[in-house]
Amino acid sequence: MLKRVLLLLLSLMLITTLLVGCGGGTTEPETPEETPEATQPEAEETAAIKMAMVTDVGGVNDQSFNQSAWEGHQKARNELGVEVNYVESNQDADYLPNLEQLYDAGYDLIWGIGFMMGDVILEAAEQNPDQKYAIIDNAYGDTPSNLVGVLFKAEEASFLVGYIAGKMTETGKVGFVGGMDFPVIHGFHYGFMAGVKHANPDVEVLVQYAGDFNDAAIGKAIAIQMYQSGADIVFHAAGGTGDGVIEAAREQGKYAIGVDRDQNDLAPDNVITSAMKRVDNAIFNIAEELKAGNFPGGGTVVYGLEDGGVGIAPTSDKHVPADILEETRAIEQQIIRGEIFVPDNEADYNANY
Template identity: 30%
Template sequence: MRKTWKKAVALIAAAALLAGCGQSSDEGSSSAAAENAAGSEMAAMIISIAQGDPFLVLAYDGVEQLGEEYGVETKIIEALDKSEYSEQIRAMAEAGANPIYVVWDDLAAEAIKIAPDFPDTKFIVVDCYVTSELENVKTIVVEPQEAAFIAGVVAANTTETNKVSWIGSADQPVINKFRAGFEAGVSYADPSVECESLYIGDANDPNKGSELTKQVIGKGADIVMHSANKAGLGVIRACEEEGVKAIGADEWQGSINEDVVFWSALKDITGAVYQAGKSALDGSFTAGMDVYNIKSGSRLYDERDYEKLPDEVKKAVDEVEEKMRNGEIEVPSDVE
């Protein structure tokens, strides 16, 4: 393991890194802030792709909510190359950030290596299944397959061509949970509906997302769900251009075009990020993994979409949701 930097060097490096790579906000008022038992003055999130990704925007919203409530400064730091991961994480820890969020697998693995050097700093791993037995590391996961299952039920009850499609960013465990849920939901609602699932291979390229979407539309799909981060915006754009319906992911994406994005499979990462950070500041932090799903109260869809559904589709959604809550339907998390 890399040795801890000398303090003076670390502080200088931290200042340089923050100036060059980060975005910060300090809107919280200490006079109105919640009690900060940890005494932290900064919460930071480290990401491995450029800012602007819709999912990361949602995740950082949770950090900003934490900052506003507890009166701490918030920063988002880009570590765009693997060679920067250790450097950025250490810089944040040396600068006093607590908690430090790291998003996705590669950053998570590096944070777990570094966490023992900073036992008083809470590290929060976001949106992957990397775990640790360290007392200062927590992993948070919002399970997406239940929301995707309902999206599949809606798609199967809405398609006019009997062909739908799911497009993911990459063949990865978190993304495949969306796929597993969507495919299962389609099959549950109507086994005769065909569902083609494909991967873009890039979470950050909307043009590739658009090209792949036009391919499946050309083969007859009239509803396309994406789980493709920024590339998913290209999926929606292609649906708009070709006059077919799209299903969004993570947040309510009807704001792009409600006539096209008629349904969104929600993933409340904002709330999960906020709750995990709150535990770090109020003294209730526990190590391990926190899983958010239908039983923990996670929202699976937006009421604006639900209200626009035909009555028979609303009934199907209601029945499926109730069966999921009481355990009659167990949604798969792995692709068959």
Template identity: 35%
Template sequence: MKTSLRNIKRGTGLSAAVLGASALVLTACGAPPAEEGGSGSPAAEATDYRGCIVSDSGGFDDRSFNQSSYEGLKMAEQDLGIKISEAESQAETDFGPNVDAMVQADCNMILTVGFLLGDVTKEAAADNPETNFAIVDYSDPEFTDNVKPIIYDTAQAAFLAGYAAAATSETGKVATYGGMNIPTVTIFMDGFADGVDYYNKQKDANVELLGWDKKSQNGTFVGNFEDQGKGKTNTLNFINEGADIIMPVAGPVGLGTLDAVIEANADGKDAKVVWVDSDGYETAGKAEEFILTSVMKLMGNAVEDVIKTDTEGKFDSTPYVGTLENGGVALAPFHDLDAAVSDDTKSELETIKKAIISGDIKVESKASPQQ
């Protein structure tokens, strides 16, 4: 008995090794995948300017801020003919070495992504005054004047999404959940909650928001930005509780929500999704017909802008704050679900947008950038 078990184990080890080896051989036979490395196109070699980017542990394919920032740098490479270098961090221990490697690579501008890189960026900027830095989604009063923070008042666009969702909901219940309880996530949820509240006040309605309580700053969170299965479960729970519009603020976890919504619609329910960060209709890759709208954070444009100003020698360290006014944040079009949103609602959204820009409506979140 014991011996046979051991033999099985040994057999498994061996076959695993053979499997691994044959996998290698198979890879050798197949066509090599296109490398997305930073070798760059030598065609547009107009300048010696080098823009560099260091991701946080999410990597450049996170369908969230790392990816959008990276795309911004790519755009700058194409449009401005600059050279780029990139360093993807696998873990937080890589941040310091990666930023240092970029300093050594003689980058003119080093772009870091996320609050986790805040300390590293602050130190590197203080040590290397000739190099310019920009950091996405983080600001620190102690930054030296060669750091430009790129931050977003996402709550403004989320407010519009909340209003649109409340106006479109047929069950009178909408829902949201986050990846983690961190400011860059909860700012979406705060804005969404305010938008729903505003609709209730204006229309004397009683649309309920599940998954987030703005007062206690607590709600439903997955606990990471990877577990799509949990995103799906959360969404199905919300749908069973009667919600028909769900906003996942969890990067790729939101794909689980799309799966759940596809299932729910196949079952005859009418569920929709509000996507975040980018226009989900174009980027999510599935369930486009159920995406009501998206709360967009247009990081790519901001990144390209910051680099453009720097190549022109006009770098300054005033934080770039993306708002509805400067188009840094926006509500995406309704695309396929255009008919689901009444014309009244659409014109009200325009009015609200103007009111937010003029300051008549104040969207406040604990997570909003302090200026």
């Protein structure tokens, strides 16, 4: 009897052992610790390019090339995300300290607006070889690698507005008012005279330089004198001094031709066209190259009719007859193809016209 009981107990113990060995327990398996995901490094934010400009004495609201330059900066801010700023100069002595102020502020590219700043920009570039600089309306024989000069074939746009003036004058007299007697302004002067002569060789061109880019009173006085001498259209390349030319045209009921930007808004009934110099586009283009890592330092970039760097104002059709505008467009293509020579100095003008 005892032997049977012992055998039964042994059998029960064996069955229990087999059940446990086969996983018959009810304990849930431990959940393995989750392996943390590899932390991805955050994309490094690219710092915005910083670009600023120093105006000449005309100031940022000169209705001319300083204003156009600032519009180019604003376009770079809006379309390229460039951080922009400007410092105004009240006198020539402000140029160097203004450049130093922007250098100390850490701007990637510093612009000087106008050939009057040519020497100080060059000096700054040579003293700060790791700083990038650019200048409007100036070029150098030996340009440092951290500096780029930007020039415009202003004579080409001036030829076109000269042609318009030569075709539209009713008195046979037109005028040209220059700011200061410098080579940059000579391009406007002789390009305009060549365009007038191409349109009508019998038209007389009155010429006077104001000796200043920021004296509207002088510009007005010169223009009034020209109108009283029989001119009915006066073209200016004189910065803020040219504002006086346009004011005189409005008061005298005559025509004026603007410069650098479309100046029709200054006197909608009197500014018939403008010889535009697309400083805004040049500033934007250089900013775009800088952002792409292709700063064109060490040389000069030149813009003309062929690449849209100069041209006549889009509002020209308000006052210029359609047939004259059509002729002007044809002449533009002839200039681009090299079929018409456009002078930018007295010697070339005298030799060809």
